[in-house]
Amino acid sequence: DGGITQSPKYLFRKEGQNVTLSCEQNLNHDAMYWYRQDPGQGLRLIYYSQIVNDFQKGDIAEGYSVSREKKESFPLTVTSAQKNPTAFYLCASSRDRLAGGTNTGELFFGEGSRLTVL
C-alpha cells in the first residue's frame, strides 16, 4: 500500500561510513518523524519535523542528522559518530503539527529500514 515509503529495506555498512535512509510520503502530511526500534526498547524518537525547513531533536539525536527541504521527504543520515547504529529504523508522518489541533495526530509508519554495521 502507498502512503509512506522507506528505502532501502536492508542496508549494510562498514564502520566509519555515513549512510542515508530515505523516507517519502504522498499523504500531504505536515509532520514527519524518525524512530529507532531495538528489542525491548520500544520506539525511540531520533528527530522530527513539523514543517518544511524546520526540525527538532528527539530523545536520541546524537550521531544522526536530517533535512526537510520538501514536504514529502525527510531523509535520515546515520553518521560515523553514531556508536551503535545497527537497528531497525522507522519513518512516520502525521497530518497535524499542533497538539491543540482537532486532528488525532495518528502516525502512519513506513515499512522500516534495517541497518547492519559490519
Next chain:
Amino acid sequence: GENVEQHPSTLSVQEGDSAVIKCTYSDSASNYFPWYKQELGKRPQLIIDIRSNVGEKKDQRIAVTLNKTAKHFSLHITETQPEDSAVYFCAARGGSTLGRLYFGRGTQLTVWP
C-alpha cells in the same frame, strides 16, 4: 518531557481468554493516548485511541480505559485469537510539546491456540 511506562513486557494467554496491558504516564497535561499493534516484520498500526475527555472506548473486541486522576490507561482485548499475537505499544501525546508522541517499551502478546 513525558514518561510512559508499559507493563507487562511479555504476556501469554490461551485463545479465548482476555488480555490486559497497562500504561502509566507522567505529564498530567497529556491529552491523547493511542495504542499501536506491530505484527512480526510489519509496521506499527493504530488500533484504538482515546482522548483525555473520555473514560472508555470500545471497538469490537478491543477497549481502552483512561484514568486521568491516576494517570494510567489500559488496553483490553477479549476473546483473544492467535492473530492478536503481536507487539503492542501504548503512547501519550504530551501537553507541552507540539505533536510528538511518547511511546512505552512495548508488550509482546502471544496467544496460544
